[in-house]
Amino acid sequence: MYPLFQWHGVGNGMLMAIIATYHILPCHLATGAFWITFFMERKAYQENDMDMLEFLKKYSLLVLIFCFVTGSLTGAGIWYAATVISPRAISGLIHNYVWGWATEWVFFLIEIVTIYTYYYTFEKISPKAHMRIGLIYAMSAWLSMVIITGILGFMLTPGKWSQTGAFFDGFFNPSYWPQLFVRTAFMFVVGASYAAIVASFIKNPNVKEKTMKVAAKWGIGGLIVGGLFTIWYFAKIPATAKSIVFNDLGFTQTLFKVAIVAGVLLFIYFAVWGFKKAKTAGPIPAIIAMLILFVGICAGETIREMARRPYLIPNYMLSNQMIDHDMKMKGVTNEVAKFNKEGVLKSYYFAPDSVKKIDQTNFMAAGRILTKLQCISCHTLEKSGFFSVPRLMVKFGASSPEEVYDFLDALDDYSYMPPFVGTEAEKRATAAYIASLVNPDKKADPAWVMAAK
Numbered sequence: 001m002y003p004l005f006q007w008h009g010v011g012n013g014m015l016m017a018i019i020a021t022y023h024i025l026p027c028h029l030a031t032g033a034f035w036i037t038f039f040m041e042r043k044a045y046q047e048n049d050m051d052m053l054e055f056l057k058k059y060s061l062l063v064l065i066f067c068f069v070t071g072s073l074t075g076a077g078i079w080y081a082a083t084v085i086s087p088r089a090i091s092g093l094i095h096n097y098v099w100g101w102a103t104e105w106v107f108f109l110i111e112i113v114t115i116y117t118y119y120y121t122f123e124k125i126s127p128k129a130h131m132r133i134g135l136i137y138a139m140s141a142w143l144s145m146v147i148i149t150g151i152l153g154f155m156l157t158p159g160k161w162s163q164t165g166a167f168f169d170g171f172f173n174p175s176y177w178p179q180l181f182v183r184t185a186f187m188f189v190v191g192a193s194y195a196a197i198v199a200s201f202i203k204n205p206n207v208k209e210k211t212m213k214v215a216a217k218w219g220i221g222g223l224i225v226g227g228l229f230t231i232w233y234f235a236k237i238p239a240t241a242k243s244i245v246f247n248d249l250g251f252t253q254t255l256f257k258v259a260i261v262a263g264v265l266l267f268i269y270f271a272v273w274g275f276k277k278a279k280t281a282g283p284i285p286a287i288i289a290m291l292i293l294f295v296g297i298c299a300g301e302t303i304r305e306m307a308r309r310p311y312l313i314p315n316y317m318l319s320n321q322m323i324d325h326d327m328k329m330k331g332v333t334n335e336v337a338k339f340n341k342e343g344v345l346k347s348y349y350f351a352p353d354s355v356k357k358i359d360q361t362n363f364m365a366a367g368r369i370l371t372k373l374q375c376i377s378c379h380t381l382e383k384s385g386f387f388s389v390p391r392l393m394v395k396f397g398a399s400s401p402e403e404v405y406d407f408l409d410a411l412d413d414y415s416y417m418p419p420f421v422g423t424e425a426e427k428r429a430t431a432a433y434i435a436s437l438v439n440p441d442k443k444a445d446p447a448w449v450m451a452a453k
């Protein structure tokens with residue numbers, strides 16, 4: 001275990017969510033956009049419509065700037081944030097998928113080279129060569145998605161990897177194909193929404209109409225196909241994950257409805273502004289459509305993240321970074337069983353020696369470390385924070401150390417939270433500390449903590 005990172009009030013989960021959901025926009029635009037540009041450029045040359053090139057230049061410049069500045073920053077941001085929040089999970093992923101990432105970065109490098117070449121060679125080289133560069137970009141961008149989806153899918157449905165530990169067993173996991181097709185369909189929706197924004201600023205009504213129509217067709221197609229693949233995706237994820245999303249948690253059910261409403265509104269936008277009002281389509285509806293798309297993405301990605309609770313890597317590593325399964329071929333043994341017997345703090349290198357054995361004087365300090373270790377990956381500890389432990393505890397009806405203890409003792413009844421890990425004394429010390437967050441004036445009775453067997 002490593003030292004802990006804690007973003008007070010906002011929470012570690014929220015930090016990941018903010019960076020990662022934003023990243024979805026530039027990264028799916030980067031993968032989807034150039035299939036649309038390739039199609040439009042070919043059409044422009046076939047119909048000898050040089051005005052269309054005006055749109056293509058603006059669009060590809062926007063993709064270049066938006067994706068390769070904010071996309072790259074947030075992409076690196078995900079690595080930094082995930083590394084400080086869950087270093088062991090990143091270590092687990094690196095140990096299994098370093099060659100996957102290395103391969104992805106090769107395609108990423110091709111993307112960077114080809115998009116610059118594409119933009120700066122507009123009308124300077126033959127149309128055939130120019131379109132070919134665009135196609136190389138489109139393919140390498142999509143291939144980077146083909147690779148990263150294997151690793152993303154592994155983090156929800158590791159499949160046979162849990163027994164074999166083999167690279168391709170985790171990569172081609174049960175949710176790999178549906179997730180790849182869902183992302184492929186929705187990357188066209190993102191590309192089309194951006195195309196609609198760029199088209200809405202174009203003055204020439206003929207170019208505007210033509211590009212709005214193309215955007216609407218890709219957008220509507222992506223929404224319909226993406227919707228169908230989403231049903232397939234949900235059929236492939238484990239029953240426990242489905243039950244968390246559709247039964248156990250209230251807010252994911254709301255988010256699911258939000259995602260559906262966002263999809264319907266986008267469909268209406270493309271149908272109306274893409275066909276009926278294509279000649280006069282202005283930027284305001286296009287920007288609103290993009291915001292709706294963003295809300296839909298936030299909802300969808302949050303649901304996907306929630307579905308893998310209480311794990312970072314199912315059947316391997318819990319959200320608190322503790323390993324709860326044996327994996328012989330990797331030389332890994334179940335730590336939870338060991339910690340329940342010997343105590344967590346004894347094995348936690350970064351806990352001061354003074355708390356390794358719980359006594360009457362140190363139990364609050366020990367409880368504080370244990371609470372952080374086991375709760376801050378999903379909760380904050382401040383009353384005013386997001387997903388606040390003291391606030392949720394009050395809502396649940398537990399405020400005394402004894403009541404909090406009963407809650408911790410029954411944590412494994414929840415499908416989306418890991419069980420409490422540690423000895424009886426550690427559980428009591430944690431309960432005493434959490435009760436002090438709910439009710440700072442009331443002190444826990446040291447004798448009660450020490451009564452643990």
Ligand code: HEC
Nearest residue numbers: 250309310319320374375377378389392393396416417418
């Ligand atoms: C893997 C993520 C995760 C971890 C780790 C986690 N929780 Fe939770 N917890 C959740 C989620 C998600 C909810 C549901 C929140 C909601 O419905 O608003 C929740 C709900 C709760 C509730 C309200 C329960 C109820 O029935 O109303 C309490 C209290 C709580 N958590 C305390 C804790 C404590 C204490 C810890 C550390 C020992 C902890 N949680 C660890 C994810 C987690």
